[in-house]
Amino acid sequence: MALTPSHIDEFRQAVRNLATMSPDGPLVVSLYLDARWLDEHQRDRVRLFVENRSGELRAAYRKRPHEDEIAHALDWLERRAVNDLVSQANPEDVDSDGFAFFVSPGRNLYSVVRSRTRFENEMEVEEQPRVLQLAHLLDHHSPAFVVLVDGRWMRIFEVALGGVVVEAEIEQYLPDRVDSGDRGPFAKRFQAAKGPAALARGEGMSQMRHQRHIRDHLEHNLKTAASVLTRLAVLETDPDIVLCGEPELRAVFRREMPSALRSRITHEMRMDSKAPRHHVVGAAAKALLGRTDRSRSLEVDGVIGEALGGGLSVLGTEDTLLALQESRLYSLYLDLGASIGSGWRCEQCDVLGRKAELSCPFCRGGTTTVDLAQEVARRAISKGTRVVTVRDHVRLRHFRGMAGTLRHGISPITGGVGYAGHEPLPPT
Numbered sequence: 001m002a003l004t005p006s007h008i009d010e011f012r013q014a015v016r017n018l019a020t021m022s023p024d025g026p027l028v029v030s031l032y033l034d035a036r037w038l039d040e041h042q043r044d045r046v047r048l049f050v051e052n053r054s055g056e057l058r059a060a061y062r063k064r065p066h067e068d069e070i071a072h073a074l075d076w077l078e079r080r081a082v083n084d085l086v087s088q089a090n091p092e093d094v095d096s097d098g099f100a101f102f103v104s105p106g107r108n109l110y111s112v113v114r115s116r117t118r119f120e121n122e123m124e125v126e127e128q129p130r131v132l133q134l135a136h137l138l139d140h141h142s143p144a145f146v147v148l149v150d151g152r153w154m155r156i157f158e159v160a161l162g163g164v165v166v167e168a169e170i171e172q173y174l175p176d177r178v179d180s181g182d183r184g185p186f187a188k189r190f191q192a193a194k195g196p197a198a199l200a201r202g203e204g205m206s207q208m209r210h211q212r213h214i215r216d217h218l219e220h221n222l223k224t225a226a227s228v229l230t231r232l233a234v235l236e237t238d239p240d241i242v243l244c245g246e247p248e249l250r251a252v253f254r255r256e257m258p259s260a261l262r263s264r265i266t267h268e269m270r271m272d273s274k275a276p277r278h279h280v281v282g283a284a285a286k287a288l289l290g291r292t293d294r295s296r297s298l299e300v301d302g303v304i305g306e307a308l309g310g311g312l313s314v315l316g317t318e319d320t321l322l323a324l325q326e327s328r329l330y331s332l333y334l335d336l337g338a339s340i341g342s343g344w345r346c347e348q349c350d351v352l353g354r355k356a357e358l359s360c361p362f363c364r365g366g367t368t369t370v371d372l373a374q375e376v377a378r379r380a381i382s383k384g385t386r387v388v389t390v391r392d393h394v395r396l397r398h399f400r401g402m403a404g405t406l407r408h409g410i411s412p413i414t415g416g417v418g419y420a421g422h423e424p425l426p427p428t
């Protein structure tokens with residue numbers, strides 16, 4: 001079984017590559033799609049969204065610079081997004097509920113990100129890729145193992161970033177009959193009526209030796225399964241574990257796990273061992289996401305409390321922007337539900353500010369209007385700042401949906417951070 005330990009790192013690097021793309025270059029089309037194929041109507045909605053938005057963008061660039069380039073990118077997206085995705089034959093086969101595309105023919109960029117969780121529909125042509133939804137995805141998915149135990153076999157799914165990375169199925173021998181020649185009607189009855197879970201409970205077994213024999217096998221199987229999981233789990237840093245199966249089997253499996261791994265079990269759920277993979281992984285992903293949402297929300301409360309108490313945190317757009325540009329931010333907190341609005345970026349010195357300025361108040365250079373949340377996320381990612389996203393956080397909205405924690409001690413010297421070749425002057 002091939003397993004790369006660094007899927008998250010690879011994805012992080014891919015997001016970083018998108019975030020650090022220079023604004024001085026060919027335009028980029030960013031397309032995010034909610035691709036949950038609930039029904040035919042949903043497919044039509046996706047198709048319509050792409051067609052309408054694409055039409056608007058074509059119209060916006062008609063007889064303007066970059067018209068051909070944009071048309072080429074939109075043609076590619078409509079073919080790819082509408083035809084390939086929307087016409088997928090069997091929705092049950094689709095593991096991804098979200099797709100993000102970044103296309104720029106001039107940059108030779110044709111990038112697709114698939115996610116188990118949905119994105120919100122979004123399509124824009126800008127100087128740089130829109131990375132906020134990717135930052136959200138990155139923040140909300142730590143590596144996790146979803147384990148489905150049965151007495152005879154086990155399925156392990158390694159999920160990361162919302163998608164299944166690796167799927168392993170391990171089948172093991174569990175005797176239906178006792179080797180000593182017990183092939184009578186009893187063995188037959190057991191085979192038909194009793195599953196491994198009933199065996200773990202010790203039900204329906206009148207013959208002690210038989211029961212003992214089966215239980216030994218069951219424990220042996222679950223022990224082997226636990227050791228397989230242990231070998232996989234050491235390749236990831238602190239993975240979450242979602243344990244699925246009948247309660248009795250889970251109990252045996254838990255006992256066989258090393259205690260360090262046992263402490264990583266975040267959810268347990270009853271699940272039919274024959275459940276289709278999208279059902280198992282979907283249920284696990286939902287539980288994991290809910291947990292992440294709650295912990296992020298609490299974290300934001302803590303940051304606000306720390307800032308109000310004079311700690312190493314900043315609140316609101318102005319202070320957060322300043323700390324970000326000075327490379328002093330350790331974590332950036334953004335509320336995706338808050339209307340953070342637009343800002344400006346100096347084309348000359350790269351300083352970023354909120355609202356609008358016709359020329360840079362620091363160097364008098366020309367400015368570009370930017371989506372402030374997108375721009376802040378891009379800069380944070382390129383500086384190695386952790387980006388934490390929440391939605392509709394009541395207290396964070398009092399601070400315009402933005403906050404941050406500061407790095408301890410002296411700011412690190414970061415050469416060539418961001419897409420500017422130099423560190424911008426802070427707007428003091």
Ligand SMILES: [Zn+2]
Binds near residue numbers: 348349360362363364
């Ligand atoms: Zn400037």
